[in-house]
Amino acid sequence: MIPPIHPDPYILVLTGAGFLIALVAWLPLALKRLPLSLPIVCIAAGAVLSAVPGPLRDLHASPLAYPELTERFAEFVVIIALMGAGLKLDRIFGLWRWAVTWRLILVTLPLSIAAITLLGGTWLGLSSPVALLLAASLAPTDPVLASDVQVGPPKTGEEDEVRFGLTSEAGVNDGAAFPFVHLAITLTAAGATGKPWAVEWLTYNVLWEIGAGVAGGYLIGRAFGWLAFRVSAETKLARTGDGLIALSATFVSYGLTEIIHSYGFLSVFVTALTFRAAHRTHDFNRQMHDTTEQIERLAMMALLLLFGAALADGLLRGLVWTDVAAALVILLVIRPVTGLIGLAGHKAEMGEKLTIAFFGIRGVGSIYYLAYGLNHAEIAGGERLWAIAGLVILISILLHGLTVTPVMRLLDRKQGRDPDADAVPPPGLQGPGGG
Numbered sequence: 001m002i003p004p005i006h007p008d009p010y011i012l013v014l015t016g017a018g019f020l021i022a023l024v025a026w027l028p029l030a031l032k033r034l035p036l037s038l039p040i041v042c043i044a045a046g047a048v049l050s051a052v053p054g055p056l057r058d059l060h061a062s063p064l065a066y067p068e069l070t071e072r073f074a075e076f077v078v079i080i081a082l083m084g085a086g087l088k089l090d091r092i093f094g095l096w097r098w099a100v101t102w103r104l105i106l107v108t109l110p111l112s113i114a115a116i117t118l119l120g121g122t123w124l125g126l127s128s129p130v131a132l133l134l135a136a137s138l139a140p141t142d143p144v145l146a147s148d149v150q151v152g153p154p155k156t157g158e159e160d161e162v163r164f165g166l167t168s169e170a171g172v173n174d175g176a177a178f179p180f181v182h183l184a185i186t187l188t189a190a191g192a193t194g195k196p197w198a199v200e201w202l203t204y205n206v207l208w209e210i211g212a213g214v215a216g217g218y219l220i221g222r223a224f225g226w227l228a229f230r231v232s233a234e235t236k237l238a239r240t241g242d243g244l245i246a247l248s249a250t251f252v253s254y255g256l257t258e259i260i261h262s263y264g265f266l267s268v269f270v271t272a273l274t275f276r277a278a279h280r281t282h283d284f285n286r287q288m289h290d291t292t293e294q295i296e297r298l299a300m301m302a303l304l305l306l307f308g309a310a311l312a313d314g315l316l317r318g319l320v321w322t323d324v325a326a327a328l329v330i331l332l333v334i335r336p337v338t339g340l341i342g343l344a345g346h347k348a349e350m351g352e353k354l355t356i357a358f359f360g361i362r363g364v365g366s367i368y369y370l371a372y373g374l375n376h377a378e379i380a381g382g383e384r385l386w387a388i389a390g391l392v393i394l395i396s397i398l399l400h401g402l403t404v405t406p407v408m409r410l411l412d413r414k415q416g417r418d419p420d421a422d423a424v425p426p427p428g429l430q431g432p433g434g435g
Helices: 009-030 038-049 055-059 067-088 099-122 128-138 161-176 178-193 198-230 245-259 264-278 284-312 321-342 350-358 364-376 382-414
Strands: none
Touching: 009 284, 038 284, 038 382, 067 161, 067 245, 067 264, 067 284, 067 364, 099 128, 099 161, 099 321, 128 178, 128 364, 128 382, 161 178, 161 198, 161 264, 161 350, 178 198, 178 364, 198 245, 198 264, 245 264, 245 284, 284 364, 284 382, 321 350, 321 382, 350 382, 364 382
16 A cells, blocks of 8 residues: 655755756746746745645745745855856956946946935835845846846856946946945934944945955955966866855855955955956856856755745735835836936937836845945834845846846847857846847
């Protein structure tokens, strides 16, 4: 007689992981010409699985229930994505070569934070520190979910101004937004204690943490570049062909710079740029990029499954109509307008500027920053903040996921490129293929 089926949760997790890995490999191909995207499928799957008996339903996957785990998991996904983004940039670092990046970081990012803070403090009725935390969480372009508007793998030549601008922006702005998150935390503490805060915030959270993060990332990148490409032929790491060394560089860069209290996100991206610069044309760069991309894709899908489960579990329950309107304004007004302001005077066609301004995709980075802020400050109303951020991320995934492929294909055709040249799409927000 066959015994009743009562599978062990561990076995269910292993089985689910197997299906997840299969989807990581197969879904990008299957969705290439469908009006869906990989993140949309993951979110929908998470919502469905949370409604049926099993580990995901029992988990009650809410960031409010697991604040530390939410912060750490999102942190892991972001640092892997930052390493991959830095490794695939072919353009040599420079003040003028990266002009589009500096415009988006020095103009668009702070303007976006200011506009969302004003929106939160007036329309949404949030206190200034809480509005600033929400703004700093929702302003940066996400390095994880923005894969399909980024450059291609190393040495593939897929690096037009739009893709380069969005890739480099996503790499730098995760570190550039951190001082504003710390400012929100500092203002919250200062409101309770009345202690002066401006000098310490400027010297420590801005000057030291940015400066040390950049310097630390550069030194670690140089060290790994030397080990991979410059030491004797018998012992250099590039001979192994093992792309996992990129994962090692990610963890070492993030860990060491966080130990000295600097911005690890910025450090990882600088490490990736410096590592790549050690031997820009070596095939080992592609191997490292491919390894980080696979790990990133797997971790991203797992996180989005949990995000979908959280949505089904009532993450958006506390929203009111003003919150919904604010989410639409953030995505459809604030980002495009501040993006165009930042790009004013930049030598690019208006279509390219509009594309860069529109595709300010929000995602895993926003989850991390909000979790970090709520875990490090005494802030009331966390449930509403998560609901607003969750709605912005959801709308961004739907809106950008369904428009990214036709928009980028149109851009490629205008610039004389064949959008169907590559058979395998990148793993990000693949939407309808068209054509």
